[in-house]
Amino acid sequence: MSKEPDNELIVVSNRVPSPKSSGGSQGGLAVGVMNALQKNEGLWVGWSGDIDENRDAQLNHYEFDSVRFATFPLTENDHQTFYVGFSNEVLWPLFHYRTDKVEYTRENLEGYLRVSQRYARHVSTLVEPHSRIWVHDYQLIPLGHYLRQAGIDVPIGHFLHTPFPPWDVLRILPDYEDLLRYFSAYDVIGFQTKCDQRNFEECMRHGLEATFYDDGTIEAEGRRFRAEAYPISIDVESAQEMARQGVDSNVGKRMAQSLADRTLVMGVDRLDYSKGIFKRFQAFERLLEKAEHQHGHVVFVQISPPSRTDVPEYVELRTELERVAGHVNGRFADYDWTPLRYLNRGYSRESILGFLRLSRVGFLTPLRDGMNLVAKEFVAAQDPEDPGVLVLSHLAGASWELQEGALVCNPYDSEGVADMLDQALTMPLEERKARWQRMMDVMRENDIHHWCRQFLGALGAVKH
Template sequence: MGGSLLSDKEPNNRLIVVSNRVPSPKGAGGNQGGLAVGVMNALQKADGLWLGWNGEIDGDNNAQLSHYDFDGVRFATFPITEHDHKTYYTGFSNEILWPLFHYRPDKVEYSRESLDGYLRVNQRFARHIKPLVEPDTRVWVHDYHLIPLGYYLRQTSVDAPLGYFLHIPFPPWDVVRILPEYEDLLRYLTSYDLIGLQTEIDLKNLRDCMVMALDARDLGDNVLEVEGRRFKIAAYPISIDVNDAQDLAKKGEQSATGQRLKRSIGDRPLVIGVDRLDYSKGVYKRFQAFERLLENAEHQRGNVVFIQISPPSRTDVHEYAQLRSTLERVAGHVNGRFADYDWTPLRYLNRGYGREAVFGFLRQSRVALLTPLRDGMNLVAKEYVAAQDPEDPGVLIISHLAGASWELKDGALVCNPYDIDGVSDMLEQALAMPLEERKLRWRRMMDVLETNDIHNWSQNFLAELMEMKLANSASQ
């Protein structure tokens, strides 16, 4: 997360970004997620502060904020208790909201204890933020862990512009109302001035829920009114820093790690998947599609290599430990069936790599196979496109259930991840695609990324947040 600091700071305008976790300076060279890359630029340009949980467990419910500076941004962090971690983070956030918002109600493990913890920690966030808010402060809250935060800030008389961005999908009405307190959850969202979502589908789903559950009035231009309060909902598809991605990819390819991969692959075409270990990513079906390719295309045996990188996550959740075992078993099955003494078709890597290394891997890959069963955006798809050599670009295969497919559909091969035969056929098409078609498809996708990069994303959101706050103030 490199970047300069103070040359273009906005005068007299402070920004507080709030998220569940904040990036640690110790891991700054690692594989930071889309949220970290997405907001650092905005914070560097403003008098910015990033507040959130530091990832540590502490028995003290009253622990104060710890402050540090890194890369031109001030950070304020605090620990949470073991009980709050179990209820707020593991429980409500990741065993209830995560599966529900990814259209998997069968995996929801609801309890009132988890709800209590979720609300309690959101109240604690509000208490930490309240003293930091000044007359010119804007507050930008991120993701599903902190939906009620805006409500609790309003309860403490914070009148600052409040923006909220949801990085994961927002499900339809019939899925949302599986949650016992769904009306309260929606009402919490009305405390924000601007709610950002990834796609037009998410936008439609949220609007429908507001109308059905809270009798929201649609005032036009994506402005809704609930119980006298007006707020705007809009789609802001998150993106990447294209120049940074290109630089990282070139460095990664030439690095010792990149050259080691090149030697191990030789002249064979490389297929790559990069996903955090999660059931929403569709890796199990992806392995099945690759196995089907080897069944049907004998000329690919001994030739194509598939590398799947899946860093572990939420290791304290049983579902994830079970998924890891399943993927290890399937990878072993595929290799046991097809491998030869000089060729291992499927390399399943259950570990993380630094950003430079990953971008170098992406640049060397003829095909990116990204087939989530549901995904808010999938920034790896955009990173893959930006990482390519313009003279010899690879092919992106993306699930039509990933938000990125809407922006990249004119250049990518868009698949249904549940169609094993279809994904297998698409893999064969991608591996055989001639250079001129690959260049044409890549250029179409790059045009999208260069038009809507991460800097435009944050600038557009924050500008619209101020417009909506001013409109609300004028109407009061």
């Protein structure tokens, strides 16, 4: 009789990868978690993406890519209040310092908490005495609290993929102290950068009068826990191989042919106001105004798959970006040259990495970003004999690790960004190689496997 698999590691996130989906570029959470689960016996729990009005729907278990999954649907009201309303109209803008976009209602807060309770009920049925639970991102911050209420006493960790704001920003949220109390239910809390960790500790100090100990632990609400920076990364070897395959694919060959030996500047971001794409277009326009020697010789391709199409701000952003792209091309395009290609659709990860390998410049200038793994993918994708240059916002988490090799810019300074673009486009080969090597050295030492080992090692050291 075969032994039932253990739930040694239970990963919980808002969404899980679908076996039906073959296109698009996997995000950092998906790549990292799949890697962790392929190395640890366990399963991944989350929303299936389906809408079903039956609140008592049971877990659907399945397996693909050597990972087990347990998913369930949400009702339409739960989806609107929990995901669209509170997660993406309150926490997302708040955590990205965009307080002007916060739209708070108590109804949406109630939905946010109600769905966390539903997650807790499902996860509770899967926990075994030796389980570890790893909760991901801003949508499920209260989950640890509700699991503790349900009597779950195994190690529980939380990793936040977004930035974490300072106290003066966080306290714009009504009852922000409750959010901090939910965090205190975890044993290990992970952030992308030391800056995010310091912001969190400041909020704990002011908001809950937490106690900080010499061993690095924090005490609040009668519990001791640890908060650390664990910068997420990529599988460098896999990205390199996929980039080589992407260049040799039909899509990669079509891209190369379409450039007609022109220099490629590449931006890849999910369509979101935090990514700074509008200001990026302005900086590229400023480059074309100032650097006539680039006319006819450079093509900027911006790929921005649509996201959160049921949130009005994102619909407005898409319309505005289409307008600005048309404006730039209207000013500068010639009969045989379109300087800005704005592609509002997704491509496979192999295709994206192939495009990045073809690029002379990776142009990634978010106004605020937890990490920005595309920056790391750009570096990994490069040809070591002729690497491109990364132009990166200093407000992206990746800038903390890649600052020795990237051209680090302020995305709000369109003139300065335009100058950096010109510098990147004209940089000598030897300098490009030296900068690329410094970034690769950091990434090889701190890859996705290191991220998993560090966080799960800290969680495994917790004693209950």
